[in-house]
Amino acid sequence: MTSTCDSIRAGFAERLRQPGIIVAPGVYDALSALLAEQAGFEAVFFSGAAMATAHLGMTDVGLMSMTEIATIVQRAADRVSIPIVVDIDQGYGGAPHAARAMRSFERAGAAAVQVEDQQVVKPQRDLTSRPLVPVSEMQDKIKAMLDARESVDMLLSARTDATDAQEAIDRCCAYREAGADLVFPERITDTVAIRSLRERMGSDVPLLYNNSYPQAEAKRATQLEALGVTIVLFPALGVRSAVDAISRAFAGLAADPDLDGGGRSPISAAEVEAVLGTQDYLGKFQ
Numbered sequence: 001m002t003s004t005c006d007s008i009r010a011g012f013a014e015r016l017r018q019p020g021i022i023v024a025p026g027v028y029d030a031l032s033a034l035l036a037e038q039a040g041f042e043a044v045f046f047s048g049a050a051m052a053t054a055h056l057g058m059t060d061v062g063l064m065s066m067t068e069i070a071t072i073v074q075r076a077a078d079r080v081s082i083p084i085v086v087d088i089d090q091g092y093g094g095a096p097h098a099a100r101a102m103r104s105f106e107r108a109g110a111a112a113v114q115v116e117d118q119q120v121v122k123p124q125r126d127l128t129s130r131p132l133v134p135v136s137e138m139q140d141k142i143k144a145m146l147d148a149r150e151s152v153d154m155l156l157s158a159r160t161d162a163t164d165a166q167e168a169i170d171r172c173c174a175y176r177e178a179g180a181d182l183v184f185p186e187r188i189t190d191t192v193a194i195r196s197l198r199e200r201m202g203s204d205v206p207l208l209y210n211n212s213y214p215q216a217e218a219k220r221a222t223q224l225e226a227l228g229v230t231i232v233l234f235p236a237l238g239v240r241s242a243v244d245a246i247s248r249a250f251a252g253l254a255a256d257p258d259l260d261g262g263g264r265s266p267i268s269a270a271e272v273e274a275v276l277g278t279q280d281y282l283g284k285f286q
Helices: 002-015 030-038 048-056 066-077 095-108 135-148 165-177 191-201 221-227 237-255 269-276 278-283
Strands: 022-027 044-046 084-087 112-116 155-160 182-185 208-210 231-234
Touching (some): 002 155, 022 237, 030 044, 030 237, 030 269, 048 066, 048 084, 048 237, 066 084, 066 095, 095 135, 135 155, 135 165, 165 182, 182 191, 182 208, 191 221, 269 278
Parallel strands (some): 022 044, 022 231, 084 112, 155 182, 208 231
16 A cells, blocks of 8 residues: 555645645545545545544544554545545654654555644534644644654644634644644634735745635635635534435434335445445455
8 A cells, every 4th residue: 555655645745736726625534535536536634523423423632643544544545546635633742752653644555644733632512612732832842843854745734723713824824834744724714814915925835724714704715726825624514414415314214113114215225336336346356
């Protein structure tokens, strides 16, 4: 898998230097990543919140370990041939922990990781509060992660959770100076701030944008591309769609359990096997 992952990483790094926005849906396991690939997306984003929802049945309060998430990513990387970008929270600790995480996710098959500048221990009584670490501490973490990677094509996205537009711009620029390959002002959605950040950084730094906030001024990919956004993320789309579909299916069964279970399924077993590519897979061993 190593040579394949190296090729995917190199292709992703090259793609980021080309024009055209990349739309990356949020996924949470190998199947959701496979479905995204089959739908034609160029890359997928393993959202920390989506993985916590799907694998723990809980909201995202930082309970998933590096090893758990690396295992999920490795399974997906073994199944898809598109770049995988992984949310690794704060890197699971300080600079040494983040450096180890960089090596682990590179070996797991990720094309990029996203590390954020929130404090490692979040306030438990207010999940919306996101205290930030000092800029210098985040810069040290970024440098340690870059030193730990085996290939320069294993990319690092530095995310800031600053809510003030000017602070977010300043932090993104500081993280870029520390060597971050991409920057992500996660809480900034107004077009003026996004345009200002792009102008200050220049045109060669890939910029990520979270399209899940209702208050976002720009929603369409064409609008975001005009602002200079490189990758637009839809972190919760996959897991929310799964919750909706499964909830409705189970509610229907609970309301009428006498109805034939096979007849109520919206997709047949044969259709699932087609999605999984079972025939092609088994054919390799015949």
